[in-house]
Amino acid sequence: MNTPPLPRTRDLVLIGGGHTHALVLRKWGMMPLAGVRVTVINPGPIAPYSGMLPGFVAGHYARGDLDIDLVQLARFAGARVILGEVQGIDLHRREVLVPGRPPVAFDIASVNVGITSTMPNLPGFAEHGVPAKPLGPFAARWAEYLAGEGPAQVAVIGGGVAGAELVMAMAHALRARNRMAEVALIDNLRVLGAMGDKAAARVRQAMKSLGVTLVEGTEIAQVRAEGVELADGRMIPARFVTGAAGARPYPWMADSGLATYDGFIAVDACLQTSDPAIFAAGDCAHLLDSPRPKAGVYAVREAPVLHDNLRAAFGAGNLRPYRPQRDYLKLISLGGKAALAEKWGMVFSGPLMWRWKDRIDQTFIERFRDLPRMGQPALPELHAQGLVEALGEKPLCGGCGAKVGRAALRAALAPLPGATRSDVTPLPGDDAALLTTGGVRQVMTSDHLRGLTEDPVLMTRIAAHHALGDIWAMGAEPQAATATVILPRLSPELQQRSLTEIMAAATEVMRDAGAEIVGGHSSVGDELTIGFTLTGLCQRDPITLAGGRPGDVLILTKPLGSGVLMAGEMAGQAAGADVAAAYGWMTQGQGQAAQILHGAHAMTDVTGFGLAGHLHGICEMSGTGAEIDLEAVPVMQGALELSQAGVRSSIFAENRMLVPELPATSKAALLFDPQTAGGLLAAVTPEEATPLLEQLQAAGYPAAIIGKLSEAPGLRLKS
Known part of the structure; x- marks a missing residue:
């Protein structure tokens, strides 16, 4: 049970x-x-x-x-x-x-x-200095400065242990790159004054051997672009100024x-x-x-x-x-692969201390690199035939990775009768229908996503942009929306908290797109699912899959890779920075892109069936083939590496069957990657392609020309 x-x-x-x-x-x-x-x-x-x-x-x-x-x-x-x-x-x-x-x-x-090591009361530091903490921004700025050429001028403000370690590390790095350098450590009191005399003397000697100039017992007047101006009028030349003066x-x-x-x-x-x-x-x-x-x-x-x-x-x-x-063991880096250890007044220094410190640090960081991976639940000893195959080798993906395959959808929809109402016109191959009410034309669509993140606000934003994609792809203006929310089992108070977050985020996205949320439905289930039903107003004939012409140029407005990145995230294989960047792409609205591409012959949003599957849909409905320039297809950071490592989304195999003539190795495998809240794929005239591309890029879209439609049927890669 x-x-x-x-x-x-x-x-x-x-x-x-x-x-x-x-x-x-x-x-x-x-x-x-x-x-x-x-x-x-x-x-x-x-x-x-x-x-x-x-x-x-x-x-x-x-x-x-x-x-x-x-x-x-x-x-x-x-x-x-x-x-x-x-x-x-x-x-x-x-x-x-x-x-x-x-x-x-x-x-x-x-x-x-x-x-933080910010110095709000030191004039000029905010404009010309780099706080040593938070570490992330400092590390990026230092790496950029170190990669430069020519003489270097560095000043560290704060003569405690942190400042001493930092200035010795900088001096060593510059020396290792054979850069002439002026390196100074500045403190208004005595450098390392809080350390024991014996330990301080050894650290001061290490700084001297690295060419560090100590500036002690002098107040700083201001930080300027050319260096640090002292209260006594002296100028310490520095093009990179950082602060490690205490904790704030x-x-x-x-x-x-x-x-x-x-x-x-x-x-x-x-x-x-x-x-x-x-x-x-x-x-x-x-x-x-x-x-x-x-x-x-x-x-x-x-x-x-x-x-x-x-x-x-x-x-x-x-x-x-x-x-x-x-008291605690203090291990102080001395620039090179040497360190000083001090506790209870005893001091030791040299390469052995560095190896000791390195081992302690590596042991700490490795605690977060060897986390157990998510796997499938164990099956009962007795189970029905086909359960192993249905379960698959990996947990079910979220987002469009959990979509039902096109073959199953077509088989289920094929027996249904056609529309009998004169005011409802199905759009074959599209995920919407055209409604006519009192001479006003609307398109209507529905979409929902299985949760791919535990953050309901982020998940709502992704789901909302995903659903809006169908409206934008037809050249319509979003009008009204209803929300469908399935919450995991929560207490009433947590239900209220989650729904408040979800509806606030949904309202924000829909209003930014020009639509209003007019209602919805909620229920409780095993996991978070968020969806929207939308209407959009058509000022002109909707853009469908059927208008493409041989010779049309194909423009894609977003990079590929959200499916493999989300699959990698579930398995603990995707880098967090890459996942965060993917979230950014999935929450980028396509409304402005749709306006720019309003004259496209055919257009669709690239979602669950992947680029190859959705392009196949355009070709099928337009009676064309297509040639894909694989090198030109943009991909999200980290996606190619995961794909080459064999990471696949749940629906990958089904998508692969849609276009078996294309290869599925290396970057080509991303053509079958299901996209959540993916970009628009538009077929435009060759004459319009370059100006449209420039407009899209100016609007902040990483758009690219990725191929063209052809008279010869089928999909193929550009040779």
């Missing part, structure tokens, strides 16, 4: 993807708490590991070596990811405020957003209503804030009972305590205190 999924009854929201939360998610994935829906909110899909930053800056690690992939980690933990920068918490309404989307409601929340909290914390200490969120021994429903950990928190410096070792060791206390907050166990160690 099948066991229905247990309903979710409470919301846990993790604000930030810092080290503590990353470890909590990993542990949650291995031991989830039934009934809790977990959400992690982070500005991007990646959480860089700061412990390896000096090694990256020095050139010992590649950029990707630092990354904790939050998209993959959240999939493992059964959590939803919301990509956005938190700007506040409403304690009264129990909501997290994220610009560009409805507020995110919570029952229990935790904050682990780290710190994010400004929204002071306005949150939570108790703070110097702007940091104050927490007790159990990591609870002044609001018992909210916890905080890592550098953004201040331990009231046992204050400690801002160091990653504390964030890591807080993770198991935070994990247990979050569960306890939902009634599963008891709160327990976090007891930080009095």
Whole structure:
């Protein structure tokens, strides 16, 4: 007997993807708490590991070596990811405020957003400086500067351990590239003044050997384009200025209503804030009972305590205190592959210390690279014939990857009688019909998607743009919509939260497209499904599949690859950054593209049957063939690599059968990839093709000319 999924009854929201939360998610994935829906909110899909930053800056690690992939980690933990920068918490309404989307409601929340190295009070720093934290933007800017040529001028503001590590790493990297460099470390007090004398002396010697100039005991007047101007009038020349001068909290914390200490969120021994429903950990928190410096070792060791206390907050166990160690091992990178270790006044340095530090760092990051992969459920010993084949080798995809194959659809629709009403005209091959009411012409269509992301707002935006594609493809103007929503089993409160998010997002997308939501239907099922029925007004004859002519040029407005990327995401194989970029493509509206292409002879949106299947539809209805320029077909980042690795969407095999004459290897396999909220495919005259392409690209579409229609039947690749 099948066991229905247990309903979710409470919301846990993790604000930030810092080290503590990353470890909590990993542990949650291995031991989830039934009934809790977990959400992690982070500005991007990646959480860089700061412990390896000096090694990256020095050139010992590649950029990707630092990354904790939050998209993959959240999939493992059964959590939803919301990509956005938190700007506040409403304690009264129990909501997290994220610009560009409805507020995110919570029952229990935790904050682990780290710190920033911005210097808002230092004139010129915002314009000419690069904060060392957040790490992501800094890493990108440094990589760009390091790749340049000619003499280099670098200044680091802040003479603590972080600044010293950073300046030595920069000096080493520039020396390794044989670039003449002026490198300075600036502090208004004594550099490394908080360190023990013995350790500080060794680090200062390491900086001297790398040619670093120490500028101590001097205030900074301002940062200028040509360098750092000191209060005594001196100018430290620098074309790359960064700041590592202490830890600064994010400004929204002071306005949150939570108790703070110097702007940091104050927490007790159990990591609870002044609001018992909210916890905080890592550098953004201040331990009231046992204050400690801002160091990653504390964030890591807080993770198991935070994990247990979050569960306890939902009634599963008891709160327990976090007891930080009095001192901790400090491992300081010295630029090259050497490090200094210091604890309890004992100091050791050299290559052996580097190998020790590297091993610790690699062990930490590997925790997030060896996550169990999602597989098929075990079959009962006794089962009907054909069950193995029907189940397939991989879990069912979401989005258009879960679409029923065209052969099954045609077989099911073939016996149905034709339309008998004079005011309803089916459009053969299209996903809509033409309605005539009082002389007004409308097109009507319906579409829905199985959830491909746990975030209902993102899923709604994707589903809405997907459904609008049929209206836009016929050259119609979106008019009215009804929504159909199937929610997974949730408590009434979580149902209300989810529907509020869904309808707010749906209204936003539809109104931007010129349509109004006029109603809908909701129900409860095993998983999230969102769909829309739409009408569109036709000011002219609708554009159908049947108008293509031999010689017409084919224009595609979006890249391919959403199917393979979503299949890869489900399997934990797709990079989070690639998945986030795919979400961006799937939520790009095609209304302006449709207006530009209003004179197309034939047009369709590329969705579940893939580019080859939808082009086959144009050719079939227009009585033409087609030639595809495979090299010109745009693809999403990461899609080709996944395709070459053999990742396939659920409906790939069915799509392949539609056009068996085309190859299905390497990039050609993406021709059969089902697209969710894909681009428009238009057949236009050769004379119009280039001007239309330029207009599309100017409007922000990565449009490309990908082939042409031909008199010879069938589809083929350009030789």
